[in-house]
Amino acid sequence: RKEVEQDPGPFNVPEGATVAFNCTYSNSASQSFFWYRQDCRKEPKLLMSVYSSGNEDGRFTAQLNRASQYISLLIRDSKLSDSATYLCVVNIRGYSSASKIIFGSGTRLSIRP
Amino acid sequence: DTGVSQNPRHKITKRGQNVTFRCDPISEHNRLYWYRQTLGQGPEFLTYFQNEAQLEKSRLLSDRFSAERPKGSFSTLEIQRTEQGDSAMYLCASSLADRELRYTTNEKLFFGSGTQLSVL
Numbered sequence: 001r002k003e004v005e006q007d008p009g010p011f012n013v014p015e016g017a018t019v020a021f022n023c024t025y026s027n028s029a030s031q032s033f034f035w036y037r038q039d040c041r042k043e044p045k046l047l048m049s050v051y052s053s054g055n056e057d058g059r060f061t062a063q064l065n066r067a068s069q070y071i072s073l074l075i076r077d078s079k080l081s082d083s084a085t086y087l088c089v090v091n092i093r094g095y096s097s098a099s100k101i102i103f104g105s106g107t108r109l110s111i112r113p
Numbered sequence: 114d115t116g117v118s119q120n121p122r123h124k125i126t127k128r129g130q131n132v133t134f135r136c137d138p139i140s141e142h143n144r145l146y147w148y149r150q151t152l153g154q155g156p157e158f159l160t161y162f163q164n165e166a167q168l169e170k171s172r173l174l175s176d177r178f179s180a181e182r183p184k185g186s187f188s189t190l191e192i193q194r195t196e197q198g199d200s201a202m203y204l205c206a207s208s209l210a211d212r213e214l215r216y217t218t219n220e221k222l223f224f225g226s227g228t229q230l231s232v233l
Contacts, residue, residue, distance in 0.1 A: 008153070042226075043224035044224055046222065101146065
């Protein structure tokens with residue numbers, strides 16, 4: 001089982017729509033959680049951290065459910081520029097007790113005019 | 114440019130050859146990560162350093178892969194006896210982590226543009 005799992009998509013939605021992605025993680029000792037965005041042929045960039053209480057950043061809302069070990073990202077009023085791959089990221093404890101940051105395989109989002 | 118720098122941007126090599134990549138992190142960052150990414154997949158963790166210490170290495174990483182960060186600044190990733198399956202984008206990232214604790218709850222990675230390796 002992968003440590004971080006995401007629906008690969010693609011999600012193809014019209015501009016202005018609301019879209020949500022989920023992500024599950026397997027290690028209950030996971031400490032912190034993030035969403036990264038990766039544009040085609042570019043490096044990943046941090047979109048937002050995910051906090052237990054849930055957090056918003058403009059049109060983006062992230063939530064964490066530790067009991068069920070899943071993370072979600074909601075994008076409201078989607079824009080053409082939101083088209084990208086969204087990577088779920090988890091900071092987990094490695095076998096040597098050091099932490100390591102693990103990426104999911106990403107969910108592709110395409111916004112159509 | 115004060116971001117993460119990786120060289121070369123592209124590398125084409127023949128199977129069996131050795132290759133070495135370099136990463137220069139953001140200067141004040143104490144952690145440095147190496148990832149590998151293939152088309153349609155997310156970045157796959159390879160290894161990471163805190164200063165010059167290599168703290169974690171993926172169990173999936175074969176003995177042909179080695180990484181160093183001798184002075185706690187730039188890092189090199191070497192692949193010996195390359196195979197076609199090694200073809201991928203190799204990404205480096207750096208972060209500023211708490212110097213006292215091994216666990217950082219809000220660590221943010223900054224990536225370089227990557228080195229695209231093609232093994233013929």
